Amino acid sequence: MNREEFQQTQEAPYKPLTHTVSWLKKNLFSSWKNTLLTIVFGIISYLIVKNSIVWIFFSADWQVISANFRLLAVGQYPAAEVWRLWICLTLSSVLMGLSWGLWKGTVAHLTIAMVGMYTILGCLPFVMTETRIWLLVNVVVLVTAYVIGKNRPKLKKPLLIAWFLMFPVIVFLLSGFGVFNHVGTNLWGGFLLTLLISLVAIVFSFPLGLLLALGRRSKLPIVRWFSIGYIELIRGVPLITILFIAQLMLPLFMGHGIDINNVIRAMVGFTLFTAAYLAENIRGGLQSIPRGQFEAAESLGLNTAFKMTFIILPQALRAVIPAIVGLFIGIFKDTSLVAVVGLTDILGIGRNIISNPQFLGTQMEVFLFVALVFLIFCNMMSYASRRLEVALGVGKR
Amino acid sequence: MKKHLLALLSILLIFSVVLAGCSEEKAEETKSKSQLDIVKKRGKLVGGVNADIPGFGYVASDGSYSGMDVDITKAIAAAIFGDPDAVEYRPLSAEERFIAVQTGEVDVLARNTTYTTSRDASVGLAFAPVTFYDGQGMMVREDSGIKSLKDLQGTRIAVESGTTTELNLADQMRKLGVTYEPVVFDSQDAAIAAYEEGSVDGFTTDRSGLVSRRSTLAKPDEHFILSEVLSKEPLAPSVKDGDSKWVGVVTWTVYALIQAEEYGITQGNVDTFIDSEDPEIRRFLGVEGDLGEQLGLPKDFVVQIIKAVGNYGEVYNRHLGPDTVFDLDRGPNELWTNGGLMYSPPFR
Structure with missing residues (x-):
């Protein structure tokens, strides 16, 4: 099957339809061995596809997804407070739309993908009217912001600042902090929690990893030893162990009275873990920069901070974008490990849902849905990274 | 250099003593309280x-x-x-x-x-x-002709890994002198799926779990829970x-x-x-x-x-x-x- 697909993607798009038969002959039936392979894999693919379709459309009970859609999306976040999540989403839509108008390119593709997702979500038969209205509002907001952004190129800087302020604002809105009703992190769940944990890990591990990478190349011995020790220690331990230590050992060390929330503990664990790997990725980039660049920067009279910020890091980071995005995609998927330590991310809440006596035996449906969600988001991330590479000319310049 | 090291060590020592003191105080505070x-x-x-x-x-x-x-x-x-x-x-x-x-x-x-x-x-x-008084039980197919644990000679039995059920099964079978092949699964979902498609002959877990799992099978009537209890599980x-x-x-x-x-x-x-x-x-x-x-x-x-x-x-x-x-x-x-x-x- 692989072979067929590979060949199809290689040649199919450029041949006119009339050549189909000769194309088939050339690629699939060129010799008796190929013919045999084609027939065998054809039968296997047919069986797989047929059985999947029969299962998906006839025997699967998708009611478990429609009835628990809110749980899968936001976990046990109180229904009366869900409007706060919508506000968060709308705010991101505003920024997304503005960025679309200002930068176009990659952002445009991603934004269009988002609009598409909103539309598909809004058209699903089981979502509530309220959800539809909010989604519609989001689409409208996105497009309006796009139009505004297109005509005001001066907004670029404020927009970047706004993106950075977004995270504290979202956390503030989610938990309430005295202004709204407090919603404890124990109620944050579903895809919301998956997204939050991975966002925190990605955003906070970046500066940390950068410092560690620079620290490992530093001439100051304590800084260097500390960086090496930290990186090697964390890389020598599986992520699940770090999570268990954060969830189980930390409370024992901390003693009574000090109570760190278990969602925060997971976030810290993920951040520390990602930082160590990121540091090694960035160090790889730093090593790829020729000595001449350092010397050139120094001969211009730049001090270390300027040299790094303006000459070395931009080149080093550009070189390792694929590795870094690969790491981030890995972390995004690894967040499902928190289900093992009792947090209700999208996988964890899925496991809780299939324990509901009403939905016993629907694990296939739930797990497939979770897999689909991961598939969509991981693909979006890797698409964004590919576009970013093209835009920055990685491997060309 | 040596002096610096000494100074560093003593600072660390003081820190750890202070920290230890903190945690002990806290512990005593909570101890007196129910x-x-x-x-x-x-x-x-x-x-x-x-x-x-x-x-x-x-x-x-x-x-x-x-x-x-x-x-x-x-x-x-x-x-x-x-x-x-x-x-x-x-x-x-x-x-x-x-x-x-x-x-x-x-x-x-x-x-x-x-x-x-x-x-x-x-x-x-x-x-x-x-x-809740629970106990470990065993589910088999009605048409397999298995009526008690002794009939399980030479069969494949699905268990969940890392649980007491795995150990209890081994204990009971050793006591009865029955040889069987344990097939270990990571989760109950996987174990029951293997049982349902027939790659194992029996499935063991707590009886309350067996009953709930049986109700999800395609034809619950074709499955049968043995009357023997393999272990006591008072919850x-x-x-x-x-x-x-x-x-x-x-x-x-x-x-x-x-x-x-x-x-x-x-x-x-x-x-x-x-x-x-x-x-x-x-x-x-x-x-x-x-x-x-x-x-x-x-x-x-x-x-x-x-x-x-x-x-x-x-x-x-x-x-x-x-x-x-x-x-x-x-x-x-x-x-x-x-x-x-x-x-x-x-x-x-």
């Missing part, structure tokens, strides 16, 4: 529950926790605060549940935990009375050891549920019993005497419990009884007056 006072001060109970065992703990579509263990937690909250919703639930995995109790992260653990000697003695838990809520006041609260909450069923007091008719002439019932419901105050609870804590979740029989029927998919026979979980094991010491 968990009950902490819970009361906090205004809500933190209950460690299981969120993925059908019938015992799961998340309903509206996002609320539900199940038999969850109802026990609600009963404790109702006893303390008169409000079954004054609970913060912490879903716990099997690995972290004991540490969560030891560190005081959860006040009470109501999470399908088997009451065993070592857990009582070395893990540092104090168990409340058993809320009980537990709290941290060494806090008799707090153990007392949890213990008597469970007994109150059982005693209420014995008196025939239900969620619906509890108000009519308050005017009862029976001195035992008057004492039980706190109309007379000071049982509640002795436990550190409100006088009418039993009334609050029953209003919140009903009596033991109601809790059982709501989650495992004939109206549910499980339709699990009460068996040993019947009241002692009906030939079961549920027995409450007198409230006096």
